[in-house]
Amino acid sequence: MEQKFIPKSLAASKESGKVTWQTPSNIALVKYWGKKNPQLPENTSISFTLSNCHTTTTLTYGKRKDVKGTYDFKVILDGKEEEDFKPKIETFFKRIERYVPFLREYTFVIDTKNSFPHSSGIASSASGMSAIALCLMSIEKEININLTEEAFYQKASFLARLGSGSACRSVKGDIVVWGAHENIEGSSDLYGIPYVDGVASIFKNYQDTILLIDKGEKQVSSTVGHNLMHGHPFAEQRFLQAQENINKIKDIFANSDVDQFIELVESEALTLHAMMMTSHPYFILMKPNTLEVINKVWTYRKKTGSKLCFTLDAGANVHLLYPEIEKEAVQEFIKSKLAIYCKDKSFIHDCVGSGAKQLKI
Numbered sequence: 001m002e003q004k005f006i007p008k009s010l011a012a013s014k015e016s017g018k019v020t021w022q023t024p025s026n027i028a029l030v031k032y033w034g035k036k037n038p039q040l041p042e043n044t045s046i047s048f049t050l051s052n053c054h055t056t057t058t059l060t061y062g063k064r065k066d067v068k069g070t071y072d073f074k075v076i077l078d079g080k081e082e083e084d085f086k087p088k089i090e091t092f093f094k095r096i097e098r099y100v101p102f103l104r105e106y107t108f109v110i111d112t113k114n115s116f117p118h119s120s121g122i123a124s125s126a127s128g129m130s131a132i133a134l135c136l137m138s139i140e141k142e143i144n145i146n147l148t149e150e151a152f153y154q155k156a157s158f159l160a161r162l163g164s165g166s167a168c169r170s171v172k173g174d175i176v177v178w179g180a181h182e183n184i185e186g187s188s189d190l191y192g193i194p195y196v197d198g199v200a201s202i203f204k205n206y207q208d209t210i211l212l213i214d215k216g217e218k219q220v221s222s223t224v225g226h227n228l229m230h231g232h233p234f235a236e237q238r239f240l241q242a243q244e245n246i247n248k249i250k251d252i253f254a255n256s257d258v259d260q261f262i263e264l265v266e267s268e269a270l271t272l273h274a275m276m277m278t279s280h281p282y283f284i285l286m287k288p289n290t291l292e293v294i295n296k297v298w299t300y301r302k303k304t305g306s307k308l309c310f311t312l313d314a315g316a317n318v319h320l321l322y323p324e325i326e327k328e329a330v331q332e333f334i335k336s337k338l339a340i341y342c343k344d345k346s347f348i349h350d351c352v353g354s355g356a357k358q359l360k361i
């Protein structure tokens with residue numbers, strides 16, 4: 001199956017050029033936690049694409065005089081050369097070289113910036129890796145002009161996955177599924193696809209406010225985290241549960257069932273953390289303020305009948321999800337009652353977005 005992503009002949013034809021993509025972050029509703037080589041998920045996941053949290057990457061490329069040794073690239077983050085990112089990108093390049101044969105033929109400058117603060121604890125790997133993947137696909141498109149739009153995005157997602165699993169969900173669509181699922185046509189372990197089965201309008205413009213509880217370095221890298229699922233006592237059960245939760249969320253989306261949405265999304269978040277708490281070694285990634293916020297959300301919901309709910313990544317930050325009609329009330333609640341639990345009272349209002357965009361700059 002991967003064979004189809006190996007181009008027949010792709011000698012680099014253009015001397016030099018420049019391409020820019022703006023790619024979003026995403027928040028998983030049914031989580032990806034556990035993978036096999038090479039970057040294949042143990043279960044299907046589904047996410048909302050975000051709008052305001054994004055990465056903008058300009059890839060400048062020029063033919064190398066003599067192609068010796070390994071890849072030739074540098075990374076610039078917010079205008080400053082960043083050596084720390086190079087190993088991750090080097091690994092990414094190694095994984096994708098079979099599919100992107102011109103990689104060694106060019107000198108690359110990867111100039112990147114995030115719309116969210118670097119130290120916010122918001123994962124930049126999803127938007128960062130999808131941006132590089134899309135830039136490389138734009139170069140491929142110049143060489144292979146017959147590439148269809150569908151093939152372009154599918155391969156971009158395929159490449160992004162090899163950089164970071166969740167990055168394959170940051171390419172195209174407002175709701176994205178990654179991982180083969182018997183009830184989702186076209187779904188694949190190799191790339192994410194836009195979820196196009198029925199979605200009630202309430203979910204089309206869902207809001208997500210990210211509370212920055214702890215801005216520090218991640219305590220557990222995602223690679224270490226995913227590895228914890230190997231030999232985990234509850235792994236098999238968890239993977240089955242995720243497949244079942246995809247069936248449930250399909251019905252929820254189709255039937256506009258917000259109460260079931262809340263139950264499923266919160267349970268997924270807590271299950272992700274439960275997996276970390278019950279692995280060896282074990283971790284608690286929530287902070288006291290994460291729990292404070294969760295309790296406040298539950299009380300608020302009970303008191304007001306609001307449809308506000310939370311989800312979590314593999315860290316202490318809280319994503320608050322709510323329908324657009326509640327925007328004013330919930331944002332007031334966040335400002336007056338929850339901001340105090342955030343580092344420097346900081347949070348980011350976001351909402352469902354439509355996917356990556358190429359910028360002409």
Ligand code: DP6
Pocket residue numbers: 027028030031032033039045123125163164165166167222223226272313314
């Ligand atoms: C908890 O995509 O960051 O956010 O494939 O190792 O790069 P790698 O992992 P990554 O894992 C994300 C895990 C998660 C859940 C999710 O986004 O589905």
